[in-house]
Amino acid sequence: GESVGLHLPTLSVQEGDNSIINCAYSNSASDYFIWYKQESGKGPQFIIDIRSNMDKRQGQRVTVLLNKTVKHLSLQIAATQPGDSAVYFCAVGAGGYNKLIFGAGTRLAVHP
Amino acid sequence: GAVVSQHPSWVICKSGTSVKIECRSLDFQATTMFWYRQFPKQSLMLMATSNEGSKATYEQGVEKDKFLINHASLTLSTLTVTSAHPEDSSFYICSARGWGQGADTQYFGPGTRLTVL
Numbered sequence: 001g002e003s004v005g006l007h008l009p010t011l012s013v014q015e016g017d018n019s020i021i022n023c024a025y026s027n028s029a030s031d032y033f034i035w036y037k038q039e040s041g042k043g044p045q046f047i048i049d050i051r052s053n054m055d056k057r058q059g060q061r062v063t064v065l066l067n068k069t070v071k072h073l074s075l076q077i078a079a080t081q082p083g084d085s086a087v088y089f090c091a092v093g094a095g096g097y098n099k100l101i102f103g104a105g106t107r108l109a110v111h112p
Numbered sequence: 113g114a115v116v117s118q119h120p121s122w123v124i125c126k127s128g129t130s131v132k133i134e135c136r137s138l139d140f141q142a143t144t145m146f147w148y149r150q151f152p153k154q155s156l157m158l159m160a161t162s163n164e165g166s167k168a169t170y171e172q173g174v175e176k177d178k179f180l181i182n183h184a185s186l187t188l189s190t191l192t193v194t195s196a197h198p199e200d201s202s203f204y205i206c207s208a209r210g211w212g213q214g215a216d217t218q219y220f221g222p223g224t225r226l227t228v229l
Contacts, residue, residue, distance in 0.1 A: 034217060043116075043205050043220035044156070046213055089155060098144060098209070100218060102155045 012109045019077040021106045023090035026071065032093040034100065035064060035075045039086045047075070047088075077108075085110045114212020115139050118205075118221035125196055126229055133191045133224045135206030141186035142208035146218060147179070150203040162189045196228045 013019045025033075031052040036044035050057045050064045050073070057064050063076040077084055087107050091100040115138040125131050135145055143164050148156040160170045160181050168181035178200075180192040189208075193200055203225055207218040 036220070041223070041225075043118075043207075043223045046114075046215065046217060046219060049215050049217055098146075098161060099158065100146075102157075104155050 009104070010107045010109065012111060013080050015080060015082060015110055015112050017080055019075075019080045019084070019108055019110075021075045021077075021088050021090075021108065023073050023075075023103050024071060025073070025090075025092045025101075025103075027092070027094055028068075028071065029094045030071075030092045033064070033066060033073050034091045034093075035062075036089045036091060036102075037084075037086045038089060038105070044089060080108075080110050082110050082112065084108060113139055114208075114210050114219040116206065116208050116219050116221040118224050120224060121222060122225040122227075124227045124229065127197050128195055130192055130194045131196055131226060133193075133204055133206075133226075135189045135191070135208070135221055137187045137208040137210060137219075140208070140210040140212065142189075142210050143186060144209045145183060145189040146207045146209075147181060147189075147191050148205045148207065150205060150223075152203075156205060159191075193226065196226070198228045201226055201228045 034049040035047040038044045048059045048062050048064050050066050055066050061078045066073045087105045089105045090103040093100045117136045119134045145162045147159045150156050159174045160168045162168045162181050162183040164183045170176045183189040203223050205223040207220045
């Protein structure tokens with residue numbers, strides 16, 4: 001079965017620095033990957049997604065990198081702001097957008 | 113775009129009672145909705161997949177008679193926790209598949225905090 005894990009449970013960064021959150025997955029058939037941001041007491045908020053036919057995708061201040069060889073993806077946040085403080089989850093799907101498996105989550109703490 | 117709402121946002125009930133949670137896609141139609149539960153400081157666990165007009169597909173270990181799901185329209189799915197017990201206390205989150213923010217993916221509601229006394 002699929003398992004999804006994160007390398008770092010907590011990440012502390014200084015405001016203005018770049019943040020990198022990592023995620024590993026186990027199922028080589030996985031073909032869809034998403035990053036969500038969850039603030040305390042709220043539902044997950046979509047950040048960015050990437051399909052297996054790509055290895056990089058950029059959004060506003062965020063970049064997702066996918067390395068299918070080692071089954072690893074990362075979320076890079078540029079110029080991290082206090083409002084970026086939250087728990088970040090990677091989610092992995094096989095065969096499309098249904099049945100997403102979520103990673104354990106990484107808490108990002110941004111310090112002024 | 114792709115806004116999902118849930119009602120209620122929180123509920124407290126006595127053990128043995130049933131609780132209904134509504135999930136609505138506000139600005140799009142969702143043929144598929146999903147129900148997750150999340151315990152404190154843990155990740156999201158998929159409970160079931162709900163398709164409009166058909167029976168829900170439950171994940172292994174989720175009791176379908178305890179967690180009743182109805183997806184009567186393209187914008188509404190409901191989760192009823194029957195005969196709730198304290199161990200059912202959790203954060204229940206729904207998502208709906210649709211287009212928004214430049215992606216066809218799952219968009220999540222704000223969650224419902226259930227506390228069973």
